[in-house]
Amino acid sequence: MTLTRTEIPEGMELVYSYPDSLTKVSSHYCPGCVHGIVHRLVAEVLDELGVRENTIGVAPVGCSVLIYNYINTDFVGAAHGRAPAMATAIKRIYPDKVVFTYQGDGDIAAIGTAEIIHAANRGEPITTIAINNAIYGMTGGQMAPTTLPGMVTTSTPTGRNCEVAGYPVKLSEILAQTAGAVYITRQSATDIVGIRKTKRAIKRAFLAQIHGLGFACVEVLATCPTNWNIGPWEAMQWAKEHLGGFYPVETFKMTDEVKALKA
Amino acid sequence: MGRGWVVVDVDRCKGCGLCTHVCPVKILKLSPDTFNAKGYHPVTVTDGDQCIGCAACATICPDVVFTVYRRRRVPKQTPAALQLTAQLTPQPEG
Amino acid sequence: MTKQLLKGNVAFAEAAVRNGLQAYFGYPITPQSEALEHLSGRMIEEGRVFLQAESEVAAINMVYGAACTGVRAMTSTSGPGLALMAEGLSYIAGSEVPVVVVNMMRGGPGLGNIQPSQADYNFMTKSAGHGDFHPLVLAPASIQEIIDMIGLAFELAEKYRTLVIIAGDGSIGQMMESAELPPMQPVRDTVPDWAVSGAKGRDPNVITSLYLGAEKLEALNLRLQAKLAEIKRNEVRSVEVATEDADLLLVAYGTAGRICVSVLREARKQGLKVGLFRPQTLWPYPEERLSELAEQVKGILVVEMSAGQMLEDVQRFVQGRVPIHFHGRMGGVIPMVDEILADVEALAKE
Numbered sequence: 001m002t003l004t005r006t007e008i009p010e011g012m013e014l015v016y017s018y019p020d021s022l023t024k025v026s027s028h029y030c031p032g033c034v035h036g037i038v039h040r041l042v043a044e045v046l047d048e049l050g051v052r053e054n055t056i057g058v059a060p061v062g063c064s065v066l067i068y069n070y071i072n073t074d075f076v077g078a079a080h081g082r083a084p085a086m087a088t089a090i091k092r093i094y095p096d097k098v099v100f101t102y103q104g105d106g107d108i109a110a111i112g113t114a115e116i117i118h119a120a121n122r123g124e125p126i127t128t129i130a131i132n133n134a135i136y137g138m139t140g141g142q143m144a145p146t147t148l149p150g151m152v153t154t155s156t157p158t159g160r161n162c163e164v165a166g167y168p169v170k171l172s173e174i175l176a177q178t179a180g181a182v183y184i185t186r187q188s189a190t191d192i193v194g195i196r197k198t199k200r201a202i203k204r205a206f207l208a209q210i211h212g213l214g215f216a217c218v219e220v221l222a223t224c225p226t227n228w229n230i231g232p233w234e235a236m237q238w239a240k241e242h243l244g245g246f247y248p249v250e251t252f253k254m255t256d257e258v259k260a261l262k263a
Numbered sequence: 264m265g266r267g268w269v270v271v272d273v274d275r276c277k278g279c280g281l282c283t284h285v286c287p288v289k290i291l292k293l294s295p296d297t298f299n300a301k302g303y304h305p306v307t308v309t310d311g312d313q314c315i316g317c318a319a320c321a322t323i324c325p326d327v328v329f330t331v332y333r334r335r336r337v338p339k340q341t342p343a344a345l346q347l348t349a350q351l352t353p354q355p356e357g
Numbered sequence: 358m359t360k361q362l363l364k365g366n367v368a369f370a371e372a373a374v375r376n377g378l379q380a381y382f383g384y385p386i387t388p389q390s391e392a393l394e395h396l397s398g399r400m401i402e403e404g405r406v407f408l409q410a411e412s413e414v415a416a417i418n419m420v421y422g423a424a425c426t427g428v429r430a431m432t433s434t435s436g437p438g439l440a441l442m443a444e445g446l447s448y449i450a451g452s453e454v455p456v457v458v459v460n461m462m463r464g465g466p467g468l469g470n471i472q473p474s475q476a477d478y479n480f481m482t483k484s485a486g487h488g489d490f491h492p493l494v495l496a497p498a499s500i501q502e503i504i505d506m507i508g509l510a511f512e513l514a515e516k517y518r519t520l521v522i523i524a525g526d527g528s529i530g531q532m533m534e535s536a537e538l539p540p541m542q543p544v545r546d547t548v549p550d551w552a553v554s555g556a557k558g559r560d561p562n563v564i565t566s567l568y569l570g571a572e573k574l575e576a577l578n579l580r581l582q583a584k585l586a587e588i589k590r591n592e593v594r595s596v597e598v599a600t601e602d603a604d605l606l607l608v609a610y611g612t613a614g615r616i617c618v619s620v621l622r623e624a625r626k627q628g629l630k631v632g633l634f635r636p637q638t639l640w641p642y643p644e645e646r647l648s649e650l651a652e653q654v655k656g657i658l659v660v661e662m663s664a665g666q667m668l669e670d671v672q673r674f675v676q677g678r679v680p681i682h683f684h685g686r687m688g689g690v691i692p693m694v695d696e697i698l699a700d701v702e703a704l705a706k707e
Contacts, residue, residue, distance in 0.1 A: 002272065003272050004273050005308065008270070012267075012268050012316075015331040015332060016318045016321040032277070032279030032280070032281055037323065053555055055555060065567060075561065075562075075565075076422060076565070079444050079445065079448050082445070085414075085416075089380060089426075089430075090423070094555075114411055115411075192285055192322050233284050236281065
């Protein structure tokens with residue numbers, strides 16, 4: 001680590017510092033990747049709630065397969081899409097621990113569709129963070145279930161044709177239909193306001209679990225600069241406009257008890 | 264002297280540039296002629312006196328490069344308020 | 358403990374409860390659904406964890422998650438379900454967590470039918486999933502044996518941190534026999550130090566089967582292979598009847614092995630010197646003992662409810678030292694005593 005500007009002037013108070021729940025390992029994510037931002041938000045929330053030592057995370061398959069190198073809690077590595085099944089078991093064995101899954105759009109809305117819908121339907125009091133960047137990052141930029149119509153990917157070289165490939169999956173809208181879900185929200189981590197709101201949503205989603213209320217999922221609109229073939233900042237703008245334009249950034253389900261939580 | 268101060272962990276920076284866009288006083292810039300250990304052009308602070316300690320940079324940074332400090336501003340009191348405070352709170356002897 | 362008349366599926370399920378099973382996740386599939394049904398009541402009664410999953414895919418991943426917390430966890434299924442579990446079984450083997458799976462084999466391939474078969478031998482013994490590993494495979498031939506093997510399965514799974522599959526079939530699952538259940542054992546209250554439980558006062562535990570560096574993954578595989586070698590040295594089990602003076606050796610496991618006992622009795626009545634070798638572990642296969650017996654006999658007759666999967670292993674271990682014959686039925690058909698005996702008589706004439 002090479003800290004610069006360490007000669008802090010007098011009278012200054014600390015406003016932001018490195019979260020305890022984040023390891024010091026420098027991540028493998030691409031420059032500007034939203035995974036880095038959301039990992040940090042999860043770590044900040046675990047710190048604020050004081051639950052780091054009581055938490056078990058379930059890692060997905062995707063770019064964030066190595067999340068266990070970055071977030072400082074016990075972790076198990078699930079097969080692609082199966083994290084909600086593992087989390088279900090762990091939470092039922094340890095109802096007083098905090099159990100969360102962190103999944104990409106392919107992991108949760110393609111191969112893992114059955115597992116997440118059933119976990120939500122059973123009202124498993126786990127917390128799911130679903131990162132939606134409308135593409136398969138780790139495997140090199142193929143179409144994801146959330147890829148937009150007309151979007152060019154390595155497996156839709158002429159743009160996604162919905163008549164052939166199907167329509168984009170609006171996962172939050174689907175999960176909100178399940179009786180067991182108590183908090184389903186979509187956020188956009190594509191600007192400062194959005195990131196702050198995302199953090200609050202993540203905190204509420206963890207609190208819903210801690211208070212034993214039911215299943216909570218925060219879908220986060222995100223970027224993939226590398227596979228979208230644009231720079232990090234341009235990717236944030238594109239996501240805000242195009243993903244935000246297609247996937248409504250709103251809360252689809254929030255029970256009264258969840259609303260009353262102090263997040 | 265600015266109201267805020269950021270400590271920058273240069274080797275964590277991947278030169279993504281997100282912070283340079285969100286800094287409201289535009290004092291962050293990717294340094295064009297230096298590289299960090301990862302081989303990126305890391306962020307530098309061009310004019311620290313302008314920093315307001317808003318932590319937008321820390322909010323958007325995916326790599327936790329920034330530690331942010333801010334000087335607490337005590338609001339200026341009116342004479343009437345100061346007088347009332349003196350009346351209601353015990354004064355030290357002597 | 359007294360003997361009771363028990364249905365196979367209920368017997369192994371109850372035996373698991375009494376052996377401290379802490380978590381069961383399963384999916385209905387004939388011919389083992391009675392196990393799921395029995396556990397749906399008993400596990401809740403005993404305050405343990407039970408969930409009927411949405412698929413076998415979900416079930417095995419729930420078992421995997423439970424096993425990562427260090428508790429005794431199992432599932433049960435049949436061939437089509439085991440196929441769906443293959444991914445999970447591989448992750449379990451690669452992550453080295455203890456898991457027990459009961460497979461009550463039925464006719465296949467594909468949807469097949471619900472009658473008993475032994476056609477998953479290759480699938481289970483060769484690896485039951487992708488990558489280099491072998492589950493430890495136990496083969497019961499009676500209800501008492503499956504009851505006893507449940508306890509053994511948990512012990513071996515935990516001793517070696519490995520996957521143990523009990524290879525039953527629809528006949529064992531559905532039939533009723535008199536057997537003795539073990540006494541109720543308490544559930545363990547400690548967890549192994551590798552398990553996940555929240556990183557309080559220690560470094561985080563990470564359980565994964567991902568090793569990105571090739572040398573690191575090779576090191577894992579060498580460790581797994583060493584473990585398998587140790588299992589091979591220590592855990593081979595087999596049973597034999599009337600082999601000392603046998604000219605013809607019947608080799609069969611599970612229900613086929615049980616039927617061969619009757620064949621043996623009939624053959625001996627006719628003065629034919631027939632013996633039976635019945636492996637109780639399909640992996641590790643009791644190849645040494647088979648090899649010794651091959652030196653003593655004049656011929657081997659393998660009997661299987663399949664196209665001849667264990668047959669290939671027998672051929673491999675015997676290496677042509679004596680002629681090997683085969684009697685197999687497929688599709689869920691159970692070979693009867695008289696048809697096997699006819700083969701025995703024909704071979705005796707040669």
